[in-house]
Amino acid sequence: MGIFCKPKHPNTPDPFPEDSEKWTPGTAAYSFHIKTGYTYPQLEKTRKWDHGTMVLVVNPGAGDSESHELRVTREFHTDTEWSTMADFWLPEHIGAPKLLKIRLESPIFESDREDLYVKEITVHYMRKSYRFPVRNFLYPYHSSEKDIADKRRPPYLMVEEGAGSLRHLTSEVFLVNAREHELKVYREMIPWSSNTLSEDLLQPNYMATAYEDLPRFLQFKDAYAEAFSSLRKVGEGKIKVSSLEAKITALFGKGAEESRLGSLEQFRDHLIDAGATWSKQDMEQALKVADKIRCDKEFGRQMVSGLNSLYITKVTALHERWTAGTEDIPKHLFSGKSISDIMGSGKLFEISAEGLLDGVPHGGASNKMLAGFKATWYVTPSDCLLWVDDEGNLLPAIIRLKNKNDSQEASFWYPPPPGTPDDHPDSLSWLLAKMYFRCSDCQIYAIITHFCRGHAVNEVFAVSAHRNLPSAHPILRLLHPHIQGIVAVNSQARDLLVNPRSSAFSLFLSAGDHLPVVFTNYYRNTFHYQKLTIPEDIKARGVEEMCGAEYLFAEDSLSLWNALRKYVGEVVELAYPSDKDVAEDTELQNWTTEMVEVGFRGFEDGAGFPKRLNDRTSLSDLVTVVIFNLSIFHAAVNFQCLTILGYNPNCPGVLIKPPPAQGEKITMERILDTLPPKQVAFVQAHLANLLGSLSPVEKFYVSTTERNRGGLREEVNMVCEKQLACVDRLTAELRLLQDKISERNKDREMIYDVMSPENVPLTTQS
Secondary structure, eight states, X not given: OOOOOOOOSTTSOBOOGGGOOOOOTTEEEXXXXXXXSOOOTTOOOOOEEOSSEEEEEESTTOGGGOXXXXXXXXXXXXXXXXXXXXXXXXXXXXXXXXXXXXXXXXXXXXXXXXXXXXXXXXXXXXXXXXXXXXXXXXXXXXXXXXXXXXXXXXXXXXXXXXTOOXXXXXXXXXXXXXXXXXXXXXXXXXXXXXXXXXXXXXXXXXXXXXXXXXOGGGSOOOSOHHHHHHHHHHHHHHHXXXXXXXXXXXXXXXXXXXXXXXXXXXXXXXXXXXXXXXXXXXXXXXXXXXHTTXXXXXXXXXXXXXXXXXXXXXXXXXXXXXXXXXXXXXXXXXXXXXXXXXXXXXXXXXXXXXXXXXXXXXXXXXXXXXXXXXXXXXXXXXXXXXXXXXXXXXXXXXXXEOOGGGTOOOXXXXXXXXXXXTTSHHHHHHHHHXXXXXXXXXXXXXXXXXXXXXXXXXXXXXXXXXXXXXXXXXXXXXXXXXXXXXXXXXHHHHHHTSOTTSOGGGGTOTTGGGHHHHHHHHHHHTOOHHHHSHHHHHHHTTOSOOTTOOOHHHHHHHHXXXXXXXXHHHXXXXXXXXXXHHHTOHHHHHHHHHIIIIITTTSGGGGGOOSSOOSHHHHHHHHHHHHXXXXXIHHHHHTTHHHHHSSGGGSOSOOOSOOOOTTOOOOHHHHHHHSOOHHHHHHHHHHHHHHTSOOTTOOBXXXXXXXXXXXXXXXXXXXXXXXXXXXXXXXXXXXXXXXXXXXXXXXXXXXXXXXXXXXXXXXXXX
């Protein structure tokens, strides 16, 4: 052992024959293949870690099968992935390696010691390979402090070999002790928030820790720390209220006379000026949206292929809120057919804000700071009936506006007859009504769909998993690539986006001044486990088929769900020999119980989440919900932000005049007086571009060489060949779906590819 050739490839292990131990009778060779560093394709340089020694113990706590400490002193790569080897002769009675204890020891006591990211260690023993998936950070403690656990870093890692294991099927005491000790440490490192909720406030629990104080493995997995720190400071500078205020003053001044834009075209020009350095493709799509501002087909397309496409529901009986609006329907509507005929043929649909914006006061506290004058930002809950015409187009039919805060009677608005000039009051009233509906929709999208469901809910899954599933658990290994980053990005969001003292949402959303009310409305009235289960939700809304109209959000969601569910089911079948093993897995039951009782505390019936799992089917369903929501759903609602929100009149987050009364004659001046000041429009486009951009260290379901994007195969924390075969089958199926979506987008003016697998990050970290 210890005889190596010189490395001839950049990822060839470094040779260190001088460190190999000598053979003695009764010993066997153990060769350690140590992978460190985190793959970071954008990195232009690499650094090496030389802050101490890696100390390994084989089978710690196993009595005679435990090795002595094995010391490996190297310059480990800490940015890009690299490998090194170390060989040892150990007593034969140690046998096969089942558990590794890994720690770092530093000879220095200074505070500038750096973490080292350890990806995997493979032990070659008796012509077999034993793989230990690590994927975690270690800190080089001084020898005098090795037993003192820093709150951000454990003193050592205990990693089990192979496919992972279930506690009740583990007979070796040292393996059971290792997982119990690990969970004890991690529960101390990852506390739930102790904040007490008032009776009128409801939201999921979270980890109330500032980003800087999070455990290192919960922070972003950007191994190049300086680059990440720089990017984060730039990002914060673009979101912080004080930074935005200074930028707006520099661009526009503060006078009210500088605030109003004089035409819809000026909003378009304003976007072009603001987005000179933004994504070319996203800007092109946003400008196409601007050119279609009056087009009802484009309005309908965005309802089913936009940012907020999960609320449309088939109408089988009209709700009483539509009674007054359907008593005297214009004859040209529905191509002369009755609304009963349209509903009877399954072609009538509804999007409603019912219950989601109730009790939310008007906003506008930021208008004077941004634009130099006081203004009310109106919260107007709005509903829309849509129908599918004979050509398969989904079109808006009736819009209902209700200014509940000012006790204003609901008003109903209809599209003008075909051929009506754009400047006719009927055309302008319809255009304004659509803007009010889209403003209502924008509040629901940004606060509820994106933050509440796409971020806050996901933190419950991740925190509970880390606290209850040890690293040896096959379900945690399955979840690993998908729960990275969510706690980190949420800690920043609580500081910058939804901080009640300084919320970025309050700079471009009418409801942004009263976020807790919106949170509570959603979690109390709408949020439920069934709605996160894609097939059940689509069926419950009656939109499995849209009578010829495209529903690309549902189509792609269902395709991805089915592929993901099959993959999860295969991995679960490998981990659990029977349904009985699911029921007897106490660690798994603790995960779901804590999720319900602590994560969703105060929610009626735990929001429908299973408190206990009794079979492999229910487990596979839950894990699919978790992975889908953390990755695919978030991608669908996040990465079209600039396209949909960039041109402000298309989907304004703020309108500064009350909705029109029934019969009010609308002019273009009325519309322009209603739209927000250009400073607010700039903030909306600016934040849409920033929040809808990919993190530079995202990894995706499918790798793409030409775009330098890593895929799921490189990120999974599973090392068993049968598990990896499941990953390969999923990847192959996703590549076929990717080809299908690519073919579908050919010759389309408005593309829809946010759920194409090569565009879907594995986790939520942006």
